[in-house]
Amino acid sequence: MNVINKVPYDVSIHDYLILYFYDFLQWIPTYNPSMEIRQMGLNLYGVTVIDIDGAQQAYDLFVHIVDILKLSPETLKLNGGYFYQLADDEDPFSESKECRIVRNSLKQEKLIYQRDDIIDQFKKIVECFKKVID
Numbered sequence: 001m002n003v004i005n006k007v008p009y010d011v012s013i014h015d016y017l018i019l020y021f022y023d024f025l026q027w028i029p030t031y032n033p034s035m036e037i038r039q040m041g042l043n044l045y046g047v048t049v050i051d052i053d054g055a056q057q058a059y060d061l062f063v064h065i066v067d068i069l070k071l072s073p074e075t076l077k078l079n080g081g082y083f084y085q086l087a088d089d090e091d092p093f094s095e096s097k098e099c100r101i102v103r104n105s106l107k108q109e110k111l112i113y114q115r116d117d118i119i120d121q122f123k124k125i126v127e128c129f130k131k132v133i134d
Contacts, residue, residue, distance in 0.1 A: 011121060011124045013121050013122070016081075016109075017078075017111075017113070019080075020080075021065060022041075024061060024065075025041055025061070026042075027040065027041070027057060028042075028050060028054045028061065029057065030042065030043070030048050030049060030050050031049040031053075032046070032048065032049075033046075033047055034046045034047065050129070050132070051132065052133070055133050058129045059130055062122055062125055062126045066119055074116070075113075075114060075115065076112065076113040078110075078112075079108055079109075079110065079111070080109030080110065080111045081108070082106060082107065083106075084101045084102070085102040085105035087099075087100040087102055
């Protein structure tokens with residue numbers, strides 16, 4: 001594990017968990033280095049920098065996410081994204097504005113995590129934000 005001043009900086013949180021809390025993460029001021037702009041929220045397709053301008057807000061938000069997760073059962077069962085199956089003869093790259101999906105193929109993914117593992121990941125990122133603030 002990479003460590004800077006006793007703070008891990010290679011914290012990894014699964015994309016599905018980030019998407020689960022995505023609406024709240026849009027409240028954090030961030031910097032998008034690929035577009036060289038300040039924005040609100042995460043860049044889903046590249047690097048997001050949370051510097052001093054957003055660190056306090058991110059810290060507060062993630063501390064409260066940890067508090068919420070502490071109330072959960074040991075095994076977290078969350079609702080994920082939706083997916084479906086295209087009809088066999090459907091070309092996903094066609095120019096058509098319509099597509100046919102297989103009847104009854106729409107499903108919602110179920111995400112299952114161990115609460116304590118997720119809390120540990122979020123606590124590590126809280127430590128990183130605290131280091132930026134200090």
